[in-house]
Each structure stands twice: as structure tokens, then as C-alpha cells.
Amino acid sequence: MAEILRQLQTDTWSGAVADAAAPLGVDGISVSAGSGSDLPEILWSSGGLSDGFEDLQVTLGEGPGPDSLVSGTVVRVHDLTRVREDRWPALLTEASVLAVRAVFCFPLRIGAITLGVLTLVRSTPGPLTPVQSDDANALVAALTKRVLDLGFPLLSSPEDGEIVYHHxxxxxxxxxxxxxxxxxxxxxxxxxxxxxxxxxxxxxxxxxxxxxxxxxxxxxxxxxxxxxxxxxx
The missing domain is CATH 1.10.10 (Arc Repressor Mutant, subunit A)
Structure with a gap:
């Protein structure tokens, strides 16, 4: 993780995020930027489960990612099959098709301001280990700085840099x-x-x-x- 955090300071930062999946023990990672109830912009996604889950949250307008963005707090879902049905009724039904079982959303924050969310998804249930949680928090700190470096709010157009605006x-x-x-x-x-x-x-x-x-x-x-x-x- 120390090497991944070092790489986040370089132009190969997106590749470094992908490498973080293994030490964090997850199957997918995505990084979004946004604030409050605004539609988040996906800055980067590892594909597969992450792409499917992010598109599902945007389609339905509900899920741990939007909750984390609005509240500015970490949302940990150790097992989606054990979540109350009335919390995210549509998401819980559709997520089972994607085979997503655990989701962990960490807000990218500067003081009281939330800049975005780091979302980790996994096909097996269970919590992150204490070491994985510490690594995730370190990754969040580095990504928050990266989002600030990109500019927040995101005012540049795709032609101004390498960021692809998924939405x-x-x-x-x-x-x-x-x-x-x-x-x-x-x-x-x-x-x-x-x-x-x-x-x-x-x-x-x-x-x-x-x-x-x-x-x-x-x-x-x-x-x-x-x-x-x-x-x-």
C-alpha cells in the first residue's frame, strides 16, 4: 500500500488505484467526485462489478454511495442480503443479479466538505480487516488530494486533461x-x-x-x- 500511495502522486495514479484492490481484499474499486445530492461523476472505475454497481446506483438514485456522499460518513455494508428491505429496496433486488455482496463507501472529505466517494465492492460477504480499513483510509486521504488537484468543482472539459467524464x-x-x-x-x-x-x-x-x-x-x-x-x- 505504501508503494500504491507513492504512485498516486504521479501521472500513473489510475493504475495505482487498480493495484489497491488486492491489499484491500475487494473485487472492484471506483472513485467518484460530487457533493450533496448532485449526480456524482465517476473519475475512475476498475470495471466489472464496479461499473455495474455504480451504474445501478445512478439509475436508481439510491445506495451506499449516494448515502455516503450526502452524509459525509463511511457506509459499510458487510452483507447486502442482510440489509433491511426498506433501506434501498430497488438496489437490493438488482444488486443480487450483479453478485455484489459487500460494499464499503468512504467519503473524500476536506473538513465539512465532501468532494466524492471511494467505493469498494466485493462478491463475498464480510467486513474489512482492521489493516484493510487503515489502508482504505490512507487511500482516501491520497485520493482526496488528487481530486483537489484535478479541480473541485470539476470545471474542466475532457479536452483539458485525461479525465473521462463517464456521466x-x-x-x-x-x-x-x-x-x-x-x-x-x-x-x-x-x-x-x-x-x-x-x-x-x-x-x-x-x-x-x-x-x-x-x-x-x-x-x-x-x-x-x-x-x-x-x-x-
């Missing part, structure tokens, strides 16, 4: 739906989430289809109709 297309699609249906942005995002969830679709893929004008939400959610090529102009 940029979702922001764009939300704006398009807001204009098309004459509804606030918050309601437009709910419409997108409702359609993706009710049709068992990936939220990001749904957003891409809307931006590409292959799909269009109708005034009655969550229905969506295909747009003919002749209508795209």
Missing part, C-alpha cells in the same frame, strides 16, 4: 429531455431513470440513445418511442 452523456441527455418535455432537470433525470429501470436497461446506454436521437421520451413516463431517420432533421 457526461447522461448530463447531456437530461438536458435534452428537460427541453423536449418542458420539465425541470431533476424531473428529466427521474424520467430517464424510470425508463432504464422499468425496461432493465443500462442508464448510460439509454442516455447515449437519446443524445443520438435514436430514442425519445414521451410525455407519459417511462414510455419511449423510436425516432425515424427521416424525423431526425
Amino acid at each position: 457526461a452523456v447522461l448530463h447531456q441527455a437530461t438536458g435534452m429531455v428537460s427541453v423536449q418535455l418542458a420539465v425541470p432537470l431533476a424531473e428529466a433525470l427521474l424520467r430517464l431513470r424510470a425508463h432504464a429501470y422499468s425496461n432493465s436497461l443500462n442508464l448510460t446506454d439509454t442516455a447515449r440513445d437519446i443524445v443520438a436521437r435514436r430514442l425519445r421520451l414521451t410525455p407519459e413516463p417511462p414510455q419511449m418511442t423510436a425516432v425515424d431517420d427521416a424525423d431526425e432533421d
Whole structure:
């Protein structure tokens, strides 16, 4: 972990985060930036379980990640199958399909300000060991500095650096739906989430289809109709 923390100070920081999975005893890691109830921006993800779980949380708008971001506190879920059904009702049902059993979310904080969340996912239940928890806290401290170095709030465009904004297309699609249906942005995002969830679709893929004008939400959610090529102009 000491070597990983050293690498986080270099341009190869994303590779260092990936290497942290082994000492932390987890199957996936993701790092997001955001604050309060805003939609978090995924700065980096190890893929696989992490990608699926992050997309699920964004689609449903609930989960340990959003809770950690809003509260600014660590959220440890040793076994998702033992969580109260009313805590994250939709997430608990869908997460079982992804084979995610344990989730650990650590807020990236500067004083009272939460900048983002480090999310660790694992396919087996159980807590982190004391050493793994200490390592996770050390990783959080290094990542918090890294997020600050990138700029917070994140004001730069993808062309300004190497950061890929995973949810940029979702922001764009939300704006398009807001204009098309004459509804606030918050309601437009709910419409997108409702359609993706009710049709068992990936939220990001749904957003891409809307931006590409292959799909269009109708005034009655969550229905969506295909747009003919002749209508795209």
C-alpha cells in the first residue's frame, strides 16, 4: 500500500488505484467526485462489478454511495442480503443479479466538505480487516488530494486533461429531455431513470440513445418511442 500511495502522486495514479484492490481484499474499486445530492461523476472505475454497481446506483438514485456522499460518513455494508428491505429496496433486488455482496463507501472529505466517494465492492460477504480499513483510509486521504488537484468543482472539459467524464452523456441527455418535455432537470433525470429501470436497461446506454436521437421520451413516463431517420432533421 505504501508503494500504491507513492504512485498516486504521479501521472500513473489510475493504475495505482487498480493495484489497491488486492491489499484491500475487494473485487472492484471506483472513485467518484460530487457533493450533496448532485449526480456524482465517476473519475475512475476498475470495471466489472464496479461499473455495474455504480451504474445501478445512478439509475436508481439510491445506495451506499449516494448515502455516503450526502452524509459525509463511511457506509459499510458487510452483507447486502442482510440489509433491511426498506433501506434501498430497488438496489437490493438488482444488486443480487450483479453478485455484489459487500460494499464499503468512504467519503473524500476536506473538513465539512465532501468532494466524492471511494467505493469498494466485493462478491463475498464480510467486513474489512482492521489493516484493510487503515489502508482504505490512507487511500482516501491520497485520493482526496488528487481530486483537489484535478479541480473541485470539476470545471474542466475532457479536452483539458485525461479525465473521462463517464456521466457526461447522461448530463447531456437530461438536458435534452428537460427541453423536449418542458420539465425541470431533476424531473428529466427521474424520467430517464424510470425508463432504464422499468425496461432493465443500462442508464448510460439509454442516455447515449437519446443524445443520438435514436430514442425519445414521451410525455407519459417511462414510455419511449423510436425516432425515424427521416424525423431526425
